[in-house]
Structures are given as C-alpha cells and as structure tokens.
Amino acid sequence: MQTIYGVRVEQKKNVPTYHPDVRYFSVLDQGGQEIGAFYADLYPRETKRGGAWMGDFITGLPSGTHKKHLGVMCANASPPVGGRPALLTHQDVETLFHEFGHLLHHLLGRAEVRSLAGTRVAWDFVELPSMIMENFCWERAVLDFFARHYETGAPIPDALLEKLQRTRTFRAANMQMRQLGLAAVDLALHIDYDPAKDGDVMHYARDIAQQYAATKLPADYAMIAGFSHLFASPVGYAAGYYSYKWAEVLEADAFSRFAEAGVLSPEVGAAFCASVLSRGNEADPMELYKAFMGREPSQEALLKRAGLVAA
Numbered sequence: 111m112q113t114i115y116g117v118r119v120e121q122k123k124n125v126p127t128y129h130p131d132v133r134y135f136s137v138l139d140q141g142g143q144e145i146g147a148f149y150a151d152l153y154p155r156e157t158k159r160g161g162a163w164m165g166d167f168i169t170g171l172p173s174g175t176h177k178k179h180l181g182v183m184c185a186n187a188s189p190p191v192g193g194r195p196a197l198l199t200h201q202d203v204e205t206l207f208h209e210f211g212h213l214l215h216h217l218l219g220r221a222e223v224r225s226l227a228g229t230r231v232a233w234d235f236v237e238l239p240s241m242i243m244e245n246f247c248w249e250r251a252v253l254d255f256f257a258r259h260y261e262t263g264a265p266i267p268d269a270l271l272e273k274l275q276r277t278r279t280f281r282a283a284n285m286q287m288r289q290l291g292l293a294a295v296d297l298a299l300h301i302d303y304d305p306a307k308d309g310d311v312m313h314y315a316r317d318i319a320q321q322y323a324a325t326k327l328p329a330d331y332a333m334i335a336g337f338s339h340l341f342a343s344p345v346g347y348a349a350g351y352y353s354y355k356w357a358e359v360l361e362a363d364a365f366s367r368f369a370e371a372g373v374l375s376p377e378v379g380a381a382f383c384a385s386v387l388s389r390g391n392e393a394d395p396m397e398l399y400k401a402f403m404g405r406e407p408s409q410e411a412l413l414k415r416a417g418l419v420a421a
C-alpha cells in the first residue's frame with residue numbers, strides 16, 4: 111500500500127480496543143499526517159459471527175472539524191497457537207486483501223458529503239475496490255513482501271507458485287456458468303415471475319437454472335429454498351446477485367491497467383485513488399470508471415484470467 115498508494119500503516123499499541131484480540135492501526139499519508147485509522151478484528155470467538163466484513167465507524171470530511179476516518183476489518187482467520195504463528199491459507203490472504211480494499215475505499219475517501227463518501231456507492235460498484243485487491247495476491251512482486259517460509263524466510267518456490275496460479279482456472283467455466291445461472295434466477299424471480307402465468311416457483315427457477323447447468327438437474331431441484339441472497343436481508347441481495355459477476359468484470363478489467371504498468375505502479379495507484387477510491391458516490395460509477403480506464407469496461411480481461419479465451 112505504501113508503494114502503490116503512498117500510505118503507511120502503523121500499529122498503535124496504547125489505544126483502547128473492544129476486545130483483547132483486536133488491534134488498532136493508524137494510516138498516514140506521504141507527509142506523515144494521519145488520515146484515518148482502523149481496528150483489525152481477525153480471530154473467531156464465541157460472540158462473533160462468521161465470515162469477513164468491513165465496517166465504517168466514522169466518516170471524516172476533507173474540510174471540516176473532523177477530517178479522519180475510522181473503520182474496522184473483521185475476519186475469522188486461524189489465530190496463533192502455542193507460540194507459533196498463524197499460517198494462513200492463500201484463501202485467507204485473499205479475504206484479508208479483499209476486506210482491506212473496502213477499508214481503502216473508506217479511509218482514502220475525500221467526498222465532501224458523508225452520505226456520498228467511501229463505500230456508499232451503487233451496489234454493483236461497491237465490490238470493485240475490494241475485489242481488485244485480490245489480484246495482487248497472485249503476483250510474485252506482491253507475494254514476496256510477506257509470503258515467506260515462517261522459519262527460513264524463503265519466498266514461495268517458482269514451481270509452487272505456478273501450481274497455485276494454475277488453480278485459478280480450475281473449473282473456471284463451470285463457476286462462471288453457475289454464477290450466471292444464480293444471477294439469472296434472482297433477476298427472473300424479482301422481475302418476470304408471475305404465479306398465475308408461470309406456475310410453481312420451484313419448477314420455474316429450475317428451468318432457468320437448467321440453461322446454465324452442465325448436467326441434467328433433478329425434477330425436485332429446490333436450490334432456491336436455500337438461496338438466501340434472494341431476499342433483502344443482511345446476507346441478501348434481492349435482484350442484485352448479478353453484481354458479483356459484474357464486479358468481477360470491472361476489477362479484472364481495471365487490474366489490467368496495473369498489470370500492464372508493472373503491478374506496483376504508483377502512477378496507476380494514484381490514478382485509481384483519484385478516480386475511484388477517493389470519490390465515493392460523487393459521480394455516476396461509469397463516469398468514475400471511465401476516468402480511470404479511459405473507456406467503458408470490457409469483459410475480455412475476465413475471460414482471459416479465467417482461461418476461457420486466449421491470453
């Protein structure tokens with residue numbers, strides 16, 4: 111983050127926290143001025159829900175009495191045990207990078223109106239700053255900062271990194287179709303479905319899902335009975351499930367500019383911060399995206415990354 115965005119993250123140990131496992135970090139700009147801070151609440155406990163998420167406690171204003179942001183990053187990663195460090199899986203690292211991307215959207219925000227700041231953007235745009243961060247977890251230049259043997263300090267061997275990168279395209283076409291199928295069912299049930307015309311909702315949803323399935327679905331296929339994203343709740347999207355795949359299109363395409371410039375390019379980082387991270391909802395998402403990429407999004411980068419078209 112210091113290389114790409116010019117921010118420095120420092121742990122502060124004499125700050126009160128709401129649990130002994132929680133740590134507090136200050137975020138400083140290039141001049142050493144604090145622009146925000148966040149709590150890192152990374153380990154599971156009895157009173158904490160599962161999963162990972164980011165929260166915005168305080169939204170600061172660039173020209174007001176309160177100028178600093180405060181957020182929290184939560185996860186349920188394996189804690190260190192018996193004096194040995196917690197050894198994270200690659201998926202754990204992706205999760206931490208993802209949630210830190212949401213934090214950056216909050217902490218680097220410069221919007222003058224709190225209701226338009228940080229992550230308060232259109233639902234199908236909010237995952238761009240987080241999902242783009244996951245791409246860095248697959249790059250040698252980034253992995254070598256931290257992904258080292260905990261005893262010897264040796265970086266990941268080339269052969270192992272190559273195997274890891276190959277897993278990215280394993281069954282990618284199946285996963286692509288699954289996500290498209292779930293999004294299609296979600297949209298159809300909220301927009302098109304009419305009980306009088308379309309009959310039993312389970313059969314209706316099954317017929318749509320079948321169009322995206324590689325094998326024949328059973329007659330009593332009842333996936334939607336457990337599809338919690340269908341409903342507007344803390345884990346529900348209600349006609350917004352398509353945003354998962356759309357966000358992938360955006361982040362894969364936007365990351366291509368980082369990749370072309372050398373992954374750790376501070377120039378591209380500054381442009382992404384100025385065009386996207388700092389702006390919040392001050393302009394239409396497409397306008398912000400085009401300010402960064404110079405054009406509308408293309409799905410080509412996502413298809414190449416998934417191995418579905420030639421790179």
